[in-house]
Amino acid sequence: MIPAKKIERNRNNPNGRKSTWNMKPFWFRAALVTSPGALVRLGAIGAVMLSVAGAFAFAGGWLSPSRLTQDRMMAAFRDANGTHAGFRRNHAKGVCVTGWFESSGQAVELSKAAVFKPGRVPVVGRFALAGGMPFQTDAPATVRSMALRLLPPGGEEWRTGMNNIPVFPVNSAHGFYEQLVAFTPDPATGKPDPARMKAFLAAHPETVHALALIKKRQVTSGFANSTFNSLNAFRFVDAAGAPTLVRWSTVPVQSVAADSAEPSAAGDKNYLFDDLIAQIAQHPQQWRLIVTIGHADDPTNDATLPWPEGRRQIDAGTVTIDQASSEDSGRCTAVNYDPLVLPSGIEPSDDPLLSARSAVYARSFTLRAGEEHEKRPSAVTAQEVQAGGRP
Amino acid sequence: MITQARFPAASRLLHWMMAPMIVAMLFIGVGMAASVSARYDLLVSIHRPLGVAIFVLCVVRIVNRFINPPPELPDTLPFLQRFAAKASHIVLYALMLIMPLVGWGMLSAARYPIVLYGPLRLPPILPHDLTLYAWLRDLHTILAYLLFATFLAHFGAALFHGLIRRDGVFGSMASWR
Numbered sequence: 286m287i288p289a290k291k292i293e294r295n296r297n298n299p300n301g302r303k304s305t306w307n308m309k310p311f312w313f314r315a316a317l318v319t320s321p322g323a324l325v326r327l328g329a330i331g332a333v334m335l336s337v338a339g340a341f342a343f344a345g346g347w348l349s350p351s352r353l354t355q356d357r358m359m360a361a362f363r364d365a366n367g368t369h370a371g372f373r374r375n376h377a378k379g380v381c382v383t384g385w386f387e388s389s390g391q392a393v394e395l396s397k398a399a400v401f402k403p404g405r406v407p408v409v410g411r412f413a414l415a416g417g418m419p420f421q422t423d424a425p426a427t428v429r430s431m432a433l434r435l436l437p438p439g440g441e442e443w444r445t446g447m448n449n450i451p452v453f454p455v456n457s458a459h460g461f462y463e464q465l466v467a468f469t470p471d472p473a474t475g476k477p478d479p480a481r482m483k484a485f486l487a488a489h490p491e492t493v494h495a496l497a498l499i500k501k502r503q504v505t506s507g508f509a510n511s512t513f514n515s516l517n518a519f520r521f522v523d524a525a526g527a528p529t530l531v532r533w534s535t536v537p538v539q540s541v542a543a544d545s546a547e548p549s550a551a552g553d554k555n556y557l558f559d560d561l562i563a564q565i566a567q568h569p570q571q572w573r574l575i576v577t578i579g580h581a582d583d584p585t586n587d588a589t590l591p592w593p594e595g596r597r598q599i600d601a602g603t604v605t606i607d608q609a610s611s612e613d614s615g616r617c618t619a620v621n622y623d624p625l626v627l628p629s630g631i632e633p634s635d636d637p638l639l640s641a642r643s644a645v646y647a648r649s650f651t652l653r654a655g656e657e658h659e660k661r662p663s664a665v666t667a668q669e670v671q672a673g674g675r676p
Numbered sequence: 677m678i679t680q681a682r683f684p685a686a687s688r689l690l691h692w693m694m695a696p697m698i699v700a701m702l703f704i705g706v707g708m709a710a711s712v713s714a715r716y717d718l719l720v721s722i723h724r725p726l727g728v729a730i731f732v733l734c735v736v737r738i739v740n741r742f743i744n745p746p747p748e749l750p751d752t753l754p755f756l757q758r759f760a761a762k763a764s765h766i767v768l769y770a771l772m773l774i775m776p777l778v779g780w781g782m783l784s785a786a787r788y789p790i791v792l793y794g795p796l797r798l799p800p801i802l803p804h805d806l807t808l809y810a811w812l813r814d815l816h817t818i819l820a821y822l823l824f825a826t827f828l829a830h831f832g833a834a835l836f837h838g839l840i841r842r843d844g845v846f847g848s849m850a851s852w853r
Contacts, residue, residue, distance in 0.1 A: 326839040334832045341824060344703045346710035354710040440797050442789060458712040619806045620787065625717055629795040633717065640717040644708075650786065655810035 353462055355648040361462055362649075365469040366417030371660025374649035376430050376446075378421055379413030380558050380665050381615025384569065386435050388602040392576055395529045396521035398630030399437040401601060406437040408604060411617040412508045412561060415448065420664045423557040425504050425544040431513040431535060431572075432622035433604065441628035444620075446642075447513035447535060451502055452495045453588035458641035460489055495589035506542045508561040509570045517624065517642075518585035518634035521576070530579035530634065532592065535572035535604055539564075553676050558665045562609045562674030569607035576601050585634040609674075611667040621650035680844025681747035682851055690737045691849055697730055698772065702824050709817070724779075725792045731776035738769065750843045761833065764826055771823040778819060782812035 339348070346354045362374040369377060390403035400406055414421065415428035432446040455461045467485035468477045486493050505511050513535045520528045553559055564570055578597045584590040612618045625633055625643040633639045653660075669676055683691070701723065708719035749758055783790050784800035785808040791797055802808060838846030 323840055327836075330832060330835040330839060333835065334828055337831065338828060341703065341706060344710075345706040352710070353712055355712055356710070358712055440789065440799070441795060619804055623788070626789055635714075637714045640714045641712045643720075644712045644716040651810065651813050654786070654806040654813070657806045657810065 353459055355644055358458070358462060358645050359648055359652060361465045361469075362417050365465055369417070369419050369661075370656035371653050371658075372419040372663075373413075373417075373653060374645075375417050376413040376415055376432075377417050377419035378558075378664050379411050379430075379612055379617075380562065380670070381610045381612055381617035382410045382412060382565065382606045383608045383610075383616060384408050384410065384604065384606040386433075386574070386602055386604050389600055390602075391599045392521070392601040395523055395531070395576070395578070395599070396630040397524040398443065398521075398628040399439055399441055400435050400443050400628060401630070402437075406435050408606070409434045409436070409616045409620065410604075410606060411612075411615075411620075411622065412558070414557070420554075422554045429508055429511050429513070429557070431508070431511075432617070433535075434617070434620055434622065434626075437628070442626060443628050443631060444622050444624065444626040445515060445533070446622045446624055447515050447533075449502070449505075449511040449513055450499045450516070451514060452498050452591050453516045453638065454492050454495045454499065455489065455638075456491055456587045456589045457637055458645075460492065461638075461641070463489070464492065491587070491589040498591060503541070504544045505537075506544050506560075507557055507564070509564045510537045510539045510541045512536050513572070516588045517636045517639050518579060518583075518588075519627075520632040520634055522630055522632055528632070530581070530583060530585055531576050532579065533574060533576045533601070536575050538571035538573060538603070555665050555669065555676060559669065559674035559676060562665075562670050564674075565606055565609045566673045569605045571606070572604045574601040574604060575599070586636050588636060588638050609670055611665055611670050612663040614667050619654075621646050623647065623650075680750060680848050682848045683746055684744035686740050687737075687744050687746065688849060688851070690733065690740060694730060694733050694737065694772070697726060697733075698823075699827065701726055701730060702820060702827065705820055706824075721791070724783075724790060727776040727779050728792060728798070730772060731780075734769070734772040734776075738773075747848055749845065752843060753845075757833075760829075764830055764833070767822070767826050768830060771819055771826065775816070775819055775823060778812055778816045782809055782816055785809035785812060 342348050346352050346356075359374060366374075366377070373379075384407075385405045386400065386408050387405050388401050388403050390401070392398075392401040393403075411430075411432040413430045413432070414423065415430060421427070429449040430446060431449075433444065435443045435445075437443075455464055463485055467481045470476055471478050515533045518530055518532050521531050522528050561570075576599050577592060578599070579585065579592055580596070583592045583596070610616070623643050623646050624639055627633070682688070704719045704723050704726070708716055708723060711719065749761060753761070780790060780798060781802045784802040785805050787800065787804045789797050790800070802812075834846055834849070837843055838850070
């Protein structure tokens with residue numbers, strides 16, 4: 286206890302601070318904490334501080350090593366694909382494209398987003414192959430993706446990443462992680478462990494069902510005649526605030542040709558990208574943005590489930606791509622195609638994958654941004670694009 | 677009981693308004709950086725406008741501090757504790773001000789839209805640059821840990837004043853009258 290009298294004396298001394306300087310203990314009086322009561326109180330303070338620090342550590346995931354965090358997801362990608370500094374952790378092999386979206390105005394009745402008003406907005410896009418290997422050889426069955434960044438005036442941009450599969454193979458972040466781990470090649474054999482894959486599929490009937498639908502899809506000859514699907518559901522919100530459940534797709538204007546499955550491009554590891562670059566150089570490539578309107582009971586929180594046939598569709602406009610460039614110099618490289626970058630007028634549904642994708646993309650983006658200085662040239666080089674898609 | 681001058685009402689109001697905001701911000705921040713769950717999107721959508729609110733309130737608070745200076749610490753406070761009190765407050769103010777700016781800057785460098793609410797967005801304040809983003813993103817984390825450590829020290833010191841020293845310093849801020 287501090288003798289109150291002494292304090293009074295110090296207070297009243299006009300030179301208080303200076304004159305009491307040498308009378309003051311340097312730290313605190315040992316006597317303050319020798320009484321049992323004070324010791325208990327000091328212990329209580331320590332316990333409170335420790336609890337707050339513990340709660341902070343818990344929130345950060347440090348106390349729960351089995352929790353699926355962004356770091357664990359990144360570790361799974363690294364184990365599956367190796368380390369490729371500076372590249373996206375998934376959909377690592379890609380090219381940048383630019384062009385525009387010309388809205389038909391038909392989506393205005395469903396969404397107040399500025400991007401749907403009749404007119405043109407610039408687009409910065411990216412075509413890529415699924416998987417974290419930036420130098421993988423193009424193959425017909427590899428999942429293809431189209432990512433778009435639509436930039437209407439006013440800064441309310443819209444980013445979307447779509448795949449050429451009808452449904453997603455998993456419906457949760459945990460499912461994605463377990464699939465990634467189960468299908469990772471065993472270092473000893475160079476192949477995924479069949480027992481692990483079997484166990485995963487046994488635990489995930491939704492994936493078995495989805496993979497069957499994915500296998501049945503029509504694989505076209507290239508990016509330019511592929512249909513890309515949003516997979517996740519969203520909500521369009523109109524000017525009056527009324528929501529509409531939607532999924533969207535980009536459907537090629539180019540005539541669809543099945544993959545010839547012939548090694549016509551034998552020797553060209555980048556044949557899908559090179560074909561696309563050559564086609565764009567020849568003529569702008571176009572896709573219609575088709576919005577499918579869901580019924581109230583259509584599944585919105587499970588991307589493995591297709592919506593029934595015959596749902597109403599509207600043609601929201603046309604995406605035109607008239608220029609390609611290598612990722613090494615392209616405008617898509619420094620962009621995270623986060624599916625939750627949405628204008629007001631488009632909102633996420635209750636699909637948990639949307640939040641998971643946003644979180645994982647953000648961490649991947651942060652990691653590769655920090656590795657930018659050690660990044661190797663991309664598989665599809667600037668020279669290759671300049672040569673019109675010839676390796 | 678020792679009479680210790682209280683903080684002016686405006687200062688107490690600002691302190692107690694911002695305290696839960698900053699603590700919530702730290703927990704939201706560390707939580708969302710680890711999360712892949714459905715909470716991630718919700719946490720991010722709180723984190724951004726809350727950071728802006730803290731920044732605005734912090735500017736108000738600095739102005740208020742000049743208008744309404746805080747009471748002197750008791751003379752009995754030993755030199756090291758006095759120094760720790762002054763230094764930790766400078767660090768707290770600096771971080772309250774810098775953290776939102778680093779956050780705003782890093783989102784700008786990454787060209788993420790900085791959504792406040794609905795159509796309301798902040799403009800970017802830095803060029804679109806991956807390396808700059810990576811640097812600011814790391815800085816944001818480091819400063820967040822420093823802010824949490826300083827908050828914890830501040831909280832512990834307040835309890836120490838209130839329960840051990842009982843010198844009126846705790847009551848000078850924690851009083852509702």
